[in-house]
Amino acid sequence: MNYNSTWRGKAPRLTTALAILTLSTAAFAAPINKTDIKFIGPIAADMQLKPYQTEHQDAIINSLLPSIQQPTTSITVFGEKLKWQNLDKVNALTLGGLQALKFSTHAERFSQGTLTLKGIEKAQLFINGEKQTAKNEKYELALPQGDHQIVIIAEQVANWHDVEVDFSPNTDIDTLTFSTTEQHGLSAKQLFDATTVSALSLAPNAKQYLITKRHYQDSTGNQANLVTELKNDDQQTIYRFESGQPSNIIWSPDNNYLVYLLDGKLTQLNRKTLSLKVIANNLDGANSFAYYDNNSLIFSWSKSPTANNSLTKHYQGLQDRWSYARTTSQAYLLDINTGLSKALSQGPLSHSIEDFNSQRGTVLLSRGTEAMQAATHPTTELIELNIANASTTELGQFATFNQAKYTGDDIYVTAGPDFKEGLGRNLPDNMLANNYDGQLYLLTNNGQKATPLSREFDPAIGQLEVLANGDAIMKVTEQDSIALYLYDKSKQRFSKLNTGFDVVEQFSYSSNRSPMVLVSGSNASSPQQLKQLSISKNKATTVWDSQPQAYANTDIADLEEFNFTNTAGIEIKGRVYLPSNLDKNKQYPALVYYYGGTSPVTRGFTGRYPFNLWAEHGYVVYVVQPTGATGFGQQFSAKHVNAWGQYTADDIMQGTQALLKQYPFIDKQRLGNLGASYGGFMTMLLATKTDMFSASIAHAGISNITSYWGQGWWGYLYSGEASKNSYPWNNSTLYSQHSPVFHADKVTTPLLLLHGDADTNVPVGESHNMYTALKLLGKDVELIEYKGADHQIFARDQRFNWWDTMLAYFDKHLKQQPQWWQYLYPEK
Incomplete structure (x- = not known):
């Protein structure tokens, strides 16, 4: 029978299901029942020098710690399989190598006390993975309500018969229960530190994808640990970035190359040979790269003004309160073969690339109508640029505007209900629209005609992407969920994509005949997953699940x-x-x-x-x-x-x-x-x-x-x-x-x-x-x-x-x- 040990505050008593020690407010120490402590060892019994006898003690112990923390019945060290057992089963006096103790403690409320190790001469103690500092061989505990894991890695023990772990509460209300159970309640560390997908990108042919995963750990503190991998459709890793992380990742239309920014260099990776080529350097401020065609890239290039160290700042407009207000951004085209860039837009106004059509040789650009607009509803101008002759066509000035994308010869626009003098309104005349409620429109005849598409569609439309056939994938707010919808242009119909997520986080899609969608998300009661969805079948399959790795044995x-x-x-x-x-x-x-x-x-x-x-x-x-x-x-x-x-x-x-x-x-x-x-x-x-x-x-x-x-x-x-x-x-x-x-x-x-x-x-x-x-x-x-x-x-x-x-x-x-x-x- 296993016993759980609980300390509250007065004289000790033992029950058949629970070993409960109640201590006086004088708070004397009492040993934790050895049946409530797991033991493993000897670890590397032939170890000649213990970690504390080397210059790398902390590094050695910290590298071992994750294996000890895992809820497994055994570990294998240098080819030898070692099994966990209860501490009361250990009969040895001395053991070679290292030994580890592990147990759980549950706090019914915030509790404080002192943990004392007896008979262990050299040890490091960790609570929830964090190393604790001892004072006179005593560890001061301050544990919030919930479950906590305690690990002790012992380096020097003269006699295991003399080993005890004692706990003394500070007061009679400091309550801790000790056990060997691996099941535990959800913790803050799990929620913040767990590995999550932070970026993803699916190849045009859906044969490969790039994924960036992020996690945190005690040793790196506030610094995220990032790993980016190029994977094939069999989930095999074929290329891996670890030290430096790529950004602005794009795929060539012919499926042969992957281009990204890393360490200030625009680099091209050959997907077949994995060879690298630097396309261009000195691209500070460049972002939003996309393949314009197989030979060139289109991108935005921002320029910040020279730092002003004068004693005053003269405001030019309301936006001047923003630290980036005087930064301007223009559209550029870059030749992949030579690295030469040429400007597509200019002037005091920033231009944003909305979309482009290389077959037509045009680019959709949006810009504010004034550098510093003094209005609560700034006006956005949408223009179409002809690259060949640098001519522009104004498609309209809009008081509410979010995004524009080509769909064949037409243009999708997302904007609020008040777009084009209230074209998208589905409200009584006496109500003012909330223009954060995104709507979908179709511009035709060079912007001369606008048609509302979502007036009867309740979800609020956010991110918009367009498939090769002109249909649109939209990320929408639908009541308290974030969903993906497909808009079928020919049938003028919205249909929900069955991702299986309450909240879609990121998605990327392919451009082949049967497009696929790679999507990450989570549900209210289940953590993040990565899925791949076939649009034609509207069925998703799970590619990766964070639950087994980060939330095993966890109560939700x-x-x-x-x-x-x-x-x-x-x-x-x-x-x-x-x-x-x-x-x-x-x-x-x-x-x-x-x-x-x-x-x-x-x-x-x-x-x-x-x-x-x-x-x-x-x-x-x-x-x-x-x-x-x-x-x-x-x-x-x-x-x-x-x-x-x-x-x-x-x-x-x-x-x-x-x-x-x-x-x-x-x-x-x-x-x-x-x-x-x-x-x-x-x-x-x-x-x-x-x-x-x-x-x-x-x-x-x-x-x-x-x-x-x-x-x-x-x-x-x-x-x-x-x-x-x-x-x-x-x-x-x-x-x-x-x-x-x-x-x-x-x-x-x-x-x-x-x-x-x-x-x-x-x-x-x-x-x-x-x-x-x-x-x-x-x-x-x-x-x-x-x-x-x-x-x-x-x-x-x-x-x-x-x-x-x-x-x-x-x-x-x-x-x-x-x-x-x-x-x-x-x-x-």
């Missing part, structure tokens, strides 16, 4: 759909993540998450806000999709305009009340809510409207709509939709009365404000506004800034701290467990 939260009908009679979608060990006879705290801006909270497995991780920490997590988001139809998204939380707040509050009725095991006295950016604004706004929440978190939220409008880099552009036709001087009520800081005196809920101190999208002053108001009012408010972070928290170390901070704050207020928060942010 259960997921349930939860929709309700609001008081306006509109169905509001949502989903609920339930802790994997849920006991419906108990009461659980819950977290309510939302965005509320122009897009829904999609169903990806992980991301900046790890719903599955929160559920693992014992929270029921409700993700609600309130009124105003794209992907649900134009009338739904249009309610975002000039609302600033008016409908969104009601949906969140009504949804939370409906949730409590549907899930009686949620404790209504322990509700938390949080959101970021517009969702951070919603958190602050809700704090002025309701006391149903016991703790709230706003990350990078807007507290004053006026200051965001004037100071955020894109504030006035976003407000062009969110506050369409409304300005502080003609609609002061909207800008003031919908701003949370103007109602700070109504806040009763404890509030945590999080912000990157280098945020350019929503400046950190937005959190400062609210913090200042609430502090002066004597409210319960905390403000934490992340140094050097912009609108999102990307760096690995900051991401882990950020996730910990949010959970620790909720543990403090919703579980009455302040210890983790006090550990992270001790009072001076």
